[in-house]
Amino acid sequence: MTVAIQIVQFVLIISILVILHELGHFLPAKYFKTKVEKFYLFFDVKFSLFKKKIGDTEYGIGWLPLGGYVKISGMIDESMDTEQMKQEPQPWEFRSKPAWQRLIIMTGGVIVNFLLAWGIYTVLLFSNGDSYIPSDNLKYGIVVDSIGEQLGLKTGDQILAVDDKKTKKFTDAKLDIILGDKITVNRDGEQLTFPLSDEGKETVFSTLGKNFLGYRSKAKIASVVDTMAAKKAGILVGDEILNVNGKEVIYWDQFTKIIKASPNKSLALQVQREGSIKELQLQVPEEGVIGVLPDTEDLWVTDEYGFFAAIPAGYNRTIQVLTDQIRQFKVIFNTKTGAYKQVKGPIGIVELMPETWNWLFFWNFMAMFSVWLAFLNILPIPALDGGHVMFLLYEMISGRKPSEKVLETGQIIGFVILMGLMAVVFGNDIWNIVKRFI
Template identity: 75%
Template sequence: MGLFTQIVMFVLIISILVILHELGHFIPAKYFKTKVEKFYLFFDVKFSLLKKKIGETEYGIGWLPLGGYVKIAGMIDESMDTDQMKEEPKPWEFRSKPAWQRLIIMLGGVIVNFLLAWLIYTFLLFNNGDTYIPSDSLKYGIVVDSIGEKLGLRTGDKILKVDGKKATRFNDAILDIILGDDITVDREGQEITFPITDEGKKEVFQTQGRNFMAYRSKAVIALVADSSVAKKAGIMAGDEIISVDGKSVVFWDEFRNTIGNSANENLDISVRRDGRVENLNLTVPNEGAIGIQLDIQDLRKTDTYDFFGAIPAGFTRTIKVLTDQIRQFKVIFNSKTEAYKQVKGPIGIVEMMPKSWDWTFFWSFMAMFSVWLAFLNILPIPALDGGHVMFLLYEMISGRPPSEKVLEKGQIIGFVILMGLMVVIFGNDIWNIIKRFF
C-alpha cells in the first residue's frame, strides 16, 4: 500500500497542476474568442485513453504522463501542425489576435501556477502557522559530521550570516549554505567568514543533504532501552552525562563519539541525577552503541496568522521558494558539485512521497512544485511558454513577427532539448535505482 499511496499522491498532484496550468491558457484564449481545438491531460501520442468533443474542443487524457497541452488554432506548438499555417489566417486563430492578447494567453499558465502556490501557502500559514527554529535559540551552536566539516563548518559554530545575509532561521540556513558562496560563523567567540567549498557541496549532494548539520544539545538522556547495556549499568531517563573516565562531557556529540570509539572497553560514567552525582560503570558492546536516546530540546517556534495576515506571508513564502529554485540552477550547472546527478524525474519524485497519506505534505509539495513549473515554463526555450513569450516580445518591440520558418525551427530545437533533458533525467532515476543493487 505504501508504493500505491506514493504513486496516487504524485499522479494526483501532477494532474491538478497540469489541468490548472492549461486552464491558464484555455480561459484567456476563449475570452479573446480564439479557437481551442484540444485540451489534454498528458500527451496523446498516436492515441488517447479517453476523449470527448464538447463544442469546438476535444477534451481527453493521453497515455504519456509528461504534462499536458491545449492546442490553439493558428499557433505553432508541440503538435507541429504546419498544414494549418499554410492557409490564410482565420479571425478565430491565435495568429490573428493582437500581440498583447497572445502574450496574455501564453503567460496564463505561468500566472495560474504562481497564484495557486500563493493561495496554498496562504491557507497553510492560516491553518498551520509557520514553524521554524530561530537561529538565536541555538545556545550551543551546531554539530556537524565529516561532510559538514568539508563545507568548512566545525562543531560548536554559531551560524551568523550566509552570503552576508543574517541567518535568522536554522531551517533556512541549511538550504542557504548548500546554495551559498560564503558563510560567517561565531567560532569560540571569534567571527570568521570563509567560502563554502564545491567539494563539500558535492559530498552533501551525494548523500542528499542528510544530517550534515544539526543543532548541538546537552548530553541528557531521554530514553533507555530495555535489556540494554545502559539499563544494566543503571543509566536512567533524565540523567545528564557529565564525565567519562574522568574526562568532562558537556554535549551529546562528545558522549556519542566517546562511546562510538570505545567498543569492548570498560568505562566509568558519571551522571547528574536529581541534583546529585551518580558514578556508574559499563562495557561498550562491539557495535559501539549502549541503547540510549538523546533528550532533544524542542527549539521550534510557530508564528500564527489571521487570514489577512496570511495573504502577504503566503506571497513572501512563494517568492522565497521561487528565489531558492532559481539559486539552485547555479549549483546544478556547476560541474564540481555534481548536483546534476541528483536531479530527480518522476520515478525519483514518487520515492519522495510519504508512504501514508499526509495532507500537509500534499499541499506543501503541490505549492512548491507549482512554483517550480511556473519557473521552468517561463524559461526562454522554444517549445516552452517562455519561448513563445520571447518571440512575442520580439514582435512587440520590433513591430514585425518572426517568420513561420523561424518559429518552426525554434519549436523543433526546443522540443529536442526538452526530450534530451527528459532522457537524462529518466536515465538518472533508473541509474540511481540500479546502484542500490551493487
C-alpha cells in the same frame, strides 16, 4: 505498499498542477473566443486512456505522465500541426487574436502556478504558523560530520552570516551554505570568514547532503522507546546525561558518538533527574541504537499569522522559494560541484515522497513544485510558454510578427533542447538506481 503511497502522492500532485496550469491557458483562450481543440492531462502519444468531446474541445487523459497540454487552434505548438497553418486564418484561431490577448493566454499557466503556490503558503501559515529554529538561537552551535568538515565547518561553530548576509532560519542557513561562496562563523570566541569549497559541495551533493549539518543541543532526553535498550536501562524522559564511563558529556552529539562506538558493550551512565544524580547501567545493542531522542523544544519558535497577515507572508514565502530555485542554477552549472548529477526526474522525485501519507508535506511540496513549474515554463525556450512569450514580446515591440517558418524552427529547436534535458534527467534517475546495486 510504501512505494504505492509514494507514487500516488506524486501522481496526484502532478495531476493537480498540470490541470490547473492548463486551465490557466484554457480559460483566457475561451474568454477571448479562441477555439481549444484538446485539453489533456498527460500526453496521448498514439493513443489515450480516456477521451470525451464536449463542444469544440476533446478532453482526455494520456498514458505518458510527463505533463499535459491544451491544443489551441491556429497556434504552432508541440503538435507541429503545420497543415492547419497553411489555411487562411480564421477569427477563432490563436493567430488571429491581438498580441495582448495571445500574451495573456500564454502566460496564464505560469500565473496560475504562482497564484496556487501563494494561496497554499497563505493557508498553511494561517492554519499552522511557521515553526523554525532561529539561526541566532543556536547557543551551542552546530554539529557537522566529515562532509561538513570538508566545507571548512567544525562542530560548535556558530553561523553568523553566509555571503555577508544573516539568515533568520537554520534550515535556510543550510541552503545558503550549499549555494553560497563564503561563510562567517564564531569559533571558540573568534570570528572567522572562509570560502565554501566546490570540492566540499561536490561531496555534499554526492551523498545527498545527509546529516552534513545539524544543530547542537544538550544531552537531555525527550523521548524513550519502550522496547529498546534505554528503557531497559531505566532512562526516563527529562533525564540529562552527565557522563558515560566517567567521561563528561555535555552535548547530544558527544553522547551519540559514544553509543555508536560501543556496540555490545555495557556503559555506566550518570544522569541528572529532578535535581538528583542517578547511576544507571546501559547495555548497548549491536546496531548501536538505544531508542532515545534529544530534547530540542527550547530551540524552536513559531510565528503565528492572522489571515490578513498570512497573505503577504505567503507571497514572501513564494518569492523566497522562487529565488532559491533560481540560485540553485549557479551550483548546477558549476561542474566542480557535481550538482548536475543529482538533478531528479519523476523516478527520483517519487523517492522523495514520504512512505506514509503526510498532508503537510503534500501541500508544501505542491506549492514548491508549482513555483518550480512556473519558473521552468517561463524560461525563454521555444516549445515552453516562455518561448511563445519571447516571440510575442518581439512582435509587440517591433510591430512585426515572426514568420511561421521562424516559429516552426524555434519549436523544433526547443523540443530538441527539452528532449536532451529529459534524457539527462532520466539518465540520472536510472544511474542513481543502478549505483545501489554496484
